[in-house]
Amino acid sequence: MDPKLQKLVDEAEIRQVHIRYCRGIDRMDWDLVRSCYHPEAIDRHGAYEGGVEGFIDWAVKLLPNFESTMHFTGNQYVKVNGNVAFAEHYCRAFHRTKAVGDTPATDWVVNIRYVDRFEKRNGEWRIADRMVVFDSERVDPVTSSSAPLSNPQFGRRDRSDPSYKYDVVA
Numbered sequence: 001m002d003p004k005l006q007k008l009v010d011e012a013e014i015r016q017v018h019i020r021y022c023r024g025i026d027r028m029d030w031d032l033v034r035s036c037y038h039p040e041a042i043d044r045h046g047a048y049e050g051g052v053e054g055f056i057d058w059a060v061k062l063l064p065n066f067e068s069t070m071h072f073t074g075n076q077y078v079k080v081n082g083n084v085a086f087a088e089h090y091c092r093a094f095h096r097t098k099a100v101g102d103t104p105a106t107d108w109v110v111n112i113r114y115v116d117r118f119e120k121r122n123g124e125w126r127i128a129d130r131m132v133v134f135d136s137e138r139v140d141p142v143t144s145s146s147a148p149l150s151n152p153q154f155g156r157r158d159r160s161d162p163s164y165k166y167d168v169v170a
Contacts, residue, residue, distance in 0.1 A: 007080055010078075010080045010085065010120070010125065011078040013125045014078050014080070014085055014087050014118050015078060015087075015089075017036050017118070017125055017126060017127065018036075018073065018076065018087065018116075019073065020035065020036055021033060021036040022073060022091070024036065025059065025069065026069050026070055026157070027158060027159065027161055027163075027164075028059075028063055028064075028157045028158055029158070029159060030056050030059075030060065033056060033059070034052065034056060035126075036126060036127055037052040037126055037128075037130075038052075038121065038126045038128050039052065040052075041126070041127050041130065042128075042130070043055040043127075043130045043132075044130065044131040045130070046132055046134065063157075064157075065097070066095045066096055066097060066098070067098050068094075068095075068096045068155065068157065069094065069096070069157075070093070071091050071093045072091065072092045072093075072094070073089055073090070073091050074091065074092070075088075075090040076089050076090070083120040083121070084120075085117070085118040085119075085120075085125070086117060086118075087114070087115075087118055088113055088115050089113065089114040089116070090111075090112075091112050091113070091114060092110070092111055092112075093110050093112060094107055094108075094109055095107070095108040095109075096108075096142070099142075105142040106139050106142060107140040107142060108138075109137065109138050110134060110136070110137040111134075111135045111136045111137070112132050112133060112134055112135060113132070113133040113135065114131075114133075115130070115131045115132075115133055116129065116130045116131075117130075
């Protein structure tokens with residue numbers, strides 16, 4: 001393949017891994033999250049630092065404490081050098097906390113960057129080393145308990161989410 005075309009393909013595949021990771025986290029689809037990392041990868045994720053399986057175990061315990069999460073990806077800088085790449089993905093992550101007793105729900109919004117080292121092995125790009133950089137955060141009170149729609153289709157945090165119905169690859 002032409003080297004310029006290969007570079008574009010590699011960059012697109014790396015960006016796709018990141019988007020797949022965000023979907024996996026938001027749907028709590030642990031196999032999808034796992035598929036984004038090489039087995040011996042390291043994740044430095046704020047309160048967690050260690051291997052992929054430990055990260056997933058940590059997320060399995062942490063994420064059900066939120067009513068929902070949504071990762072919105074912005075800038076994606078990718079620099080490929082052979083079978084190794086650097087990527088920096090800007091992201092705004094929304095975390096809806098659950099109301100507990102008299103404490104109302106809140107939206108915890110964090111602006112983060114995923115700073116990653118990717119490696120291409122056996123023709124597949126995956127994360128080898130990840131650091132999550134926190135740039136800012138805020139907490140907003142939730143002032144309503146339901147969407148203003150007459151018959152909303154609410155998202156679910158597992159494979160019963162409506163998106164899986166139309167994902168022919170799933």
